[in-house]
Amino acid sequence: MLNPWRLRLLVLLDNLGTVRAVAQSLHLSPSTVSQQLAVLETETRTRLLERSGRRVRLTRTGVLLARRGREILDRMTETEAELRALNDEPIGTVRLGVFQSAIHPLAVPAVSRLADSHPQLHVELVESEPHESGSALRAGEVDVIVTTTDYVEFPWGGDLEITPLGTDQVVLLLPPDHPLTRREVVDLAECAGEAWACDRAGSYMAGLTLRLCRESGFEPKVACRFGNYLLLIEHVEAGRSVALLPALAVAPHHAVVTRELTTPVHRNVAIVVRRGTAPRAAVDAVVEALLDHPEIPALKT
Numbered sequence: 001m002l003n004p005w006r007l008r009l010l011v012l013l014d015n016l017g018t019v020r021a022v023a024q025s026l027h028l029s030p031s032t033v034s035q036q037l038a039v040l041e042t043e044t045r046t047r048l049l050e051r052s053g054r055r056v057r058l059t060r061t062g063v064l065l066a067r068r069g070r071e072i073l074d075r076m077t078e079t080e081a082e083l084r085a086l087n088d089e090p091i092g093t094v095r096l097g098v099f100q101s102a103i104h105p106l107a108v109p110a111v112s113r114l115a116d117s118h119p120q121l122h123v124e125l126v127e128s129e130p131h132e133s134g135s136a137l138r139a140g141e142v143d144v145i146v147t148t149t150d151y152v153e154f155p156w157g158g159d160l161e162i163t164p165l166g167t168d169q170v171v172l173l174l175p176p177d178h179p180l181t182r183r184e185v186v187d188l189a190e191c192a193g194e195a196w197a198c199d200r201a202g203s204y205m206a207g208l209t210l211r212l213c214r215e216s217g218f219e220p221k222v223a224c225r226f227g228n229y230l231l232l233i234e235h236v237e238a239g240r241s242v243a244l245l246p247a248l249a250v251a252p253h254h255a256v257v258t259r260e261l262t263t264p265v266h267r268n269v270a271i272v273v274r275r276g277t278a279p280r281a282a283v284d285a286v287v288e289a290l291l292d293h294p295e296i297p298a299l300k301t
Contacts (some may be wrong), residue, residue: 003032004076006040008140009033010048014058014066015139025141049144058109073140074115074263078280090285092121097128097142099204100229101249105296107146110289117289121282130204134160137272144286148204148267163287164300168246170265173197173257175239179259188216188261195223197241209244211267230287247298269299 012022020039023030034056041048048062058066098107103125111123128136133145134154146165149156156162172186180186196213198220199205206225213220223241225230229249235241237255246267250258271290273283293299 001043002069003040003043003071004073006036006043007065008073009036010040010058010062010066011069011073012139013037013056014063014251015135018055025139030100064222070138070140071112074274077140081202089120090118090282092282093122093124094144094282094286095142096286097126097136097145097147098131099129099147100127100132101144101246103127104251105248105298106165106290106293110286110293113292114285114289118285121285123286130154131202131207134272137274140274143273143280143283144290145272147272149272150267151268159275161273162276163268163291165290166272166299168248168269168299169243169260170212171247171250171260173233173236173243173245173250174256174257174259175236175242176257177239178242178257180259183259185262186259188212188263189218191242192216192218194221195241196220197235197243198222198225198230199232200225200227203227205245208265208267212244212261228300248296250298266300 001252009022011025013033016025022028023033026033037049041292044065046061046124047059048065049056050059061098064300075108093132096111107125111125112124114121126136126140126142128147129147130148130150131149131154133142134156136142137145137160148168149162172180172188172191174186180190181201191213198209198211209220224235226235229245232243232245233250233256235252236243247258250256271287273287
């Protein structure tokens with residue numbers, strides 16, 4: 001009989017690629033993960049893993065079981081939720097992954113409303129940027145994500161249900177006394193000599209900043225890299241850099257000036273769930289709360 005816990009380890013290995021990454025995601029030791037996968041091989045009486053250099057990879061049988069495992073685990077979660085919610089009352093825990101600029105204007109108010117309307121529903125809010133949230137959703141680490149579907153490196157397949165939320169404009173952040181603040185819109189090429197505050201290398205915004213600067217004919221001179229947008233904005237406030245950020249990330253109290261680009265850049269914001277979990281009352285309640293948001297000026301519907 002298949003053990004759901006060990007089956008999840010196999011699914012995560014297929015998603016994340018290494019035993020170490022699986023162990024880190026679950027706060028386990030790599031040896032524990034390896035031992036449990038070995039037990040799964042014994043239980044299934046088949047070889048699921050093969051060594052490739054210093055790493056392991058799934059055999060054809062392992063890939064097949066991981067693919068079926070995703071379906072099995074989703075069905076189990078769906079069935080458990082349906083049994084708990086026969087009265088259609090959303091209960092249990094939903095893990096909501098949201099990129100950081102949407103946490104306070106969108107996710108926190110939605111979670112607060114849900115606490116009043118569905119007191120037996122617990123929402124665990126997780127910061128998850130666009131370059132990582134899709135994989136986390138597929139791996140079952142989160143149940144709902146708010147992300148941008150413009151992240152082309154991620155394969156948005158038919159197993160995912162996408163509900164558009166609106167568009168978020170990418171704006172240029174300038175210190176208050178910067179000469180370019182006198183312009184209503186700014187040509188990015190005029191910032192070729194500036195120092196830049198950027199997101200972490202490999203992130204969605206870091207990649208977007210690099211691409212837009214290169215399209216404008218220059219390589220950005222990076223002054224700092226922060227995964228925390230507040231630190232990044234404060235660096236611009238101090239007059240040490242300029243930056244590109246989504247308008248959602250910039251609150252009115254920040255002492256920076258935002259300017260649109262001469263060639264406007266927007267990102268499409270959406271709610272995404274796995275199709276296998278869509279009927280769950282708890283997941284539906286979270287999606288509905290996110291859609292029923294008060295007006296957010298930076299988010300254009």
